[in-house]
Amino acid sequence: MVLFEIILGITALIFLFVLYRKRSHSYWARRNVPFMKPSLIWGNLDNPLLTKHGLKVDIKNAYEYFKRHGHKHGGIFFTSDPVWIPVDLELIKNILQKDFAHFTSHGLSADPERDPLSGNVFNLDGEDWKFVRSKLSPNFSSGKMKMMFNTLLECGVPMIDHVDQQSKRGDALDVKEILASYTTDVIGSCAFGIDCNSFKDPNSDFRRCGRKVFEPSFNNVLRMIVAFVAPFLRHVVKFKMISNDVEKFFMDLVSGLFEYRKANGIVRNDFIQLFIEMREKAKETGEKTLTLPQITAQAFVFFLGGFETSSSTMTLCLHELAFNQDIQDKLRAEVRETMKKNNGELTYDSIMEMKYMDQVVNETLRKYPIVPFVMRACTKDYRVPDSNATISKGMKVFISTLGIHRDPAYYPNPDKFDPERFSDENKSNIPNNAYIPFGEGPRICIGLRFGLMQTKMGLSMLLNKFKFSPPAGEKYDFHFDPKSFNLCKEGSVFLKIEKM
Numbered sequence: 001m002v003l004f005e006i007i008l009g010i011t012a013l014i015f016l017f018v019l020y021r022k023r024s025h026s027y028w029a030r031r032n033v034p035f036m037k038p039s040l041i042w043g044n045l046d047n048p049l050l051t052k053h054g055l056k057v058d059i060k061n062a063y064e065y066f067k068r069h070g071h072k073h074g075g076i077f078f079t080s081d082p083v084w085i086p087v088d089l090e091l092i093k094n095i096l097q098k099d100f101a102h103f104t105s106h107g108l109s110a111d112p113e114r115d116p117l118s119g120n121v122f123n124l125d126g127e128d129w130k131f132v133r134s135k136l137s138p139n140f141s142s143g144k145m146k147m148m149f150n151t152l153l154e155c156g157v158p159m160i161d162h163v164d165q166q167s168k169r170g171d172a173l174d175v176k177e178i179l180a181s182y183t184t185d186v187i188g189s190c191a192f193g194i195d196c197n198s199f200k201d202p203n204s205d206f207r208r209c210g211r212k213v214f215e216p217s218f219n220n221v222l223r224m225i226v227a228f229v230a231p232f233l234r235h236v237v238k239f240k241m242i243s244n245d246v247e248k249f250f251m252d253l254v255s256g257l258f259e260y261r262k263a264n265g266i267v268r269n270d271f272i273q274l275f276i277e278m279r280e281k282a283k284e285t286g287e288k289t290l291t292l293p294q295i296t297a298q299a300f301v302f303f304l305g306g307f308e309t310s311s312s313t314m315t316l317c318l319h320e321l322a323f324n325q326d327i328q329d330k331l332r333a334e335v336r337e338t339m340k341k342n343n344g345e346l347t348y349d350s351i352m353e354m355k356y357m358d359q360v361v362n363e364t365l366r367k368y369p370i371v372p373f374v375m376r377a378c379t380k381d382y383r384v385p386d387s388n389a390t391i392s393k394g395m396k397v398f399i400s401t402l403g404i405h406r407d408p409a410y411y412p413n414p415d416k417f418d419p420e421r422f423s424d425e426n427k428s429n430i431p432n433n434a435y436i437p438f439g440e441g442p443r444i445c446i447g448l449r450f451g452l453m454q455t456k457m458g459l460s461m462l463l464n465k466f467k468f469s470p471p472a473g474e475k476y477d478f479h480f481d482p483k484s485f486n487l488c489k490e491g492s493v494f495l496k497i498e499k500m
């Protein structure tokens with residue numbers, strides 16, 4: 001009898017679950033929006049716990065599906081949650097720029113009271129975001145970038161020494177680890193004014209924290225699922241987006257730096273200095289400014305945004321150059337020519353003026369958009385132009401940068417690495433908004449200039465001295481890391497490096 005009741009209970013629960021899911025999955029049909037047929041459990045996602053390709057490819061697949069069926073946009077489901085996928089470039093332009101007032105949020109809730117580092121500019125919304133962004137923007141002007149340029153150059157020296165020493169052994173080296181150490185040193189110096197020394201101390205607290213935040217560990221995969229697939233769980237299980245030890249490390253670091261510099265009258269060319277000056281100015285004028293935990297959250301997001309994005313760009317670029325020696329030779333010739341004109345030095349202006357370097361970096365970010373989709377949440381009901389569909393407030397919006405950048409309609413033979421797409425003669429063939437590696441509109445990446453400067457600088461220093469090739473017998477092989485939020489190659493990236 002008891003067994004019968006248990007079976008009946010389970011059957012009733014399954015029945016209710018199926019009814020609930022069917023109802024949830026009818027969301028787009030009820031709104032006359034084209035949609036992809038979802039599966040009962042995961043909706044249109046590959047099982048996030050077993051996936052071989054991850055969220056970025058799920059979203060690219062949805063983009064390609066709607067494009068193939070001639071739709072300008074469409075709806076999918078993250079398990080039971082409806083998500084909107086715009087496809088048409090004009091519509092995307094409207095969402096990111098003209099109609100930004102309807103899409104001001106990234107859709108990632110910040111909870112600064114309980115989870116202080118979550119109160120960073122990437123997560124914030126509405127007036128809080130506007131206020132913080134307006135305080136941060138002046139720190140990324142080209143003047144401020146020039147001010148930090150020498151620090152970047154100094155951080156490149158231990159990298160070159162390290163590669164020089166290690167390459168003598170003749171074994172292939174993991175460029176992914178080398179470049180992550182370089183950008184950790186750069187962001188440690190520029191954002192926090194501290195010498196991380198990642199090449200001498202590969203397990204420094206900074207490098208350890210960097211690995212910990214990005215490694216595809218069980219906790220990080222769970223955090224990604226909570227953020228994208230089931231955000232309601234965050235409040236139910238009181239889940240923190242940043243682990244306690246990483247939070248403590250950054251909170252202690254920034255408050256310690258403020259006190260130490262104040263006590264010792266130390267002034268440096270870095271973001272902490274800019275924050276100190278901002279607070280001092282606010283004290284004089286009485287204007288509203290950022291609190292210390294707010295500043296720590298911003299410095300933390302510079303750390304996150306600053307090191308992984310640029311190191312992955314350089315890693316993927318060197319990987320392509322290893323398999324395309326003609327492009328590598330042409331780029332090296334430009335670097336050497338530029339340095340020759342500047343008495344053997346690299347300067348901010350000369351790096352930013354290198355045309356072929358710009359083409360190669362653009363093509364790297366075209367083929368491998370490190371942030372593979374642009375996220376928005378609808379903040380005010382939105383009537384889709386030229387249609388009778390309305391997107392409701394609260395709806396999550398995912399624009400597939402990877403889908404657009406690999407769309408043969410915009411980039412013929414899209415899997416080919418071809419910097420000529422961005423030459424003066426050819427770049428006008430790329431439609432507006434078909435190239436968005438840094439996002440677009442008022443929420444465009446705030447660190448764009450810094451990221452490009454760091455990437456071009458690292459590549460110039462390495463290519464000037466070394467030749468990169470695939471390890472003996474290795475064929476081109478590329479799999480996206482399914483567990484990583486950003487786009488990167490699964491596993492290490494070993495290349496043969498020879499001094500030239």
Ligand code: HEM
Nearest residue numbers: 122302305306309371437438439440443444445446447451
């Ligand atoms: C190659 C390097 C980089 C790439 C490809 C990249 C890409 C992006 C993308 C796609 C976004 C979202 C934009 C949108 O929603 O429209 C973004 C936002 C952001 N990035 Fe970057 N980024 C890079 C480097 C950096 C660096 C070096 C920093 C800081 C030092 C940084 C800090 C940020 C911040 C704070 C935001 C949030 C801006 C906001 O919401 O107002 N990024 N980035």
